Amino acid sequence: MKYTLKQKKDIITNWKKWGVLGHIDKLFEYYANTENCEFCNKKFDTTFDKCLDHDHITLNFRKVVCRGCNNNDNYIKLMNGEILYGRENKKDYDKQHYEKNKEKKKEQARLYRINNNEKIKEKQQELNKEKIECECGCVVTKCNLTRHMKTKLHTRMMMQKQNPQD
Numbered sequence: 001m002k003y004t005l006k007q008k009k010d011i012i013t014n015w016k017k018w019g020v021l022g023h024i025d026k027l028f029e030y031y032a033n034t035e036n037c038e039f040c041n042k043k044f045d046t047t048f049d050k051c052l053d054h055d056h057i058t059l060n061f062r063k064v065v066c067r068g069c070n071n072n073d074n075y076i077k078l079m080n081g082e083i084l085y086g087r088e089n090k091k092d093y094d095k096q097h098y099e100k101n102k103e104k105k106k107e108q109a110r111l112y113r114i115n116n117n118e119k120i121k122e123k124q125q126e127l128n129k130e131k132i133e134c135e136c137g138c139v140v141t142k143c144n145l146t147r148h149m150k151t152k153l154h155t156r157m158m159m160q161k162q163n164p165q166d
């Protein structure tokens with residue numbers, strides 16, 4: 001299949017959006033020269049049918065596959081080259097990977113909070129200044145909402161709302 005420069009650019013832009021890792025030019029050459037799905041062997045009819053499958057966790061390229069195989073996401077190529085088939089295996093794999101990464105992610109989040117303490121505080125303050133409408137109908141800033149809900153004004157407004165005739 002031949003690709004115009006524009007098509008190539010569009011396809012690569014997409015890959016980058018998904019975060020595909022690797023030597024992109026080499027990957028494209030490989031992709032362009034693959035004529036059959038590397039999973040079910042179906043011949044690609046259109047470029048739309050031709051997908052670059054990548055591991056959503058490691059972001060590594062796996063295979064060039066047809067849209068059907070890609071959507072099913074029914075196999076996993078492990079880092080050691082071994083291939084696991086089937087959705088159940090994939091679930092297990094994702095779970096294991098998740099467990100392994102949980103502690104690491106927690107630590108990353110902790111470090112992020114420490115390093116971005118000021119930024120987070122600023123953001124929080126900004127959010128707190130945002131005005132919202134209380135269920136009683138009063139407009140208050142977010143940081144005042146809890147306090148407002150304990151006021152007589154709020155109680156009165158709520159009562160009025162529940163018994164409009166009074």
Ligand SMILES: [Zn+2]
Pocket residue numbers: 037038039040041042065066067068069070
């Ligand atoms: Zn296929």
Ligand SMILES: [Zn+2]
Pocket residue numbers: 134135136137138148149154157
């Ligand atoms: Zn209120």
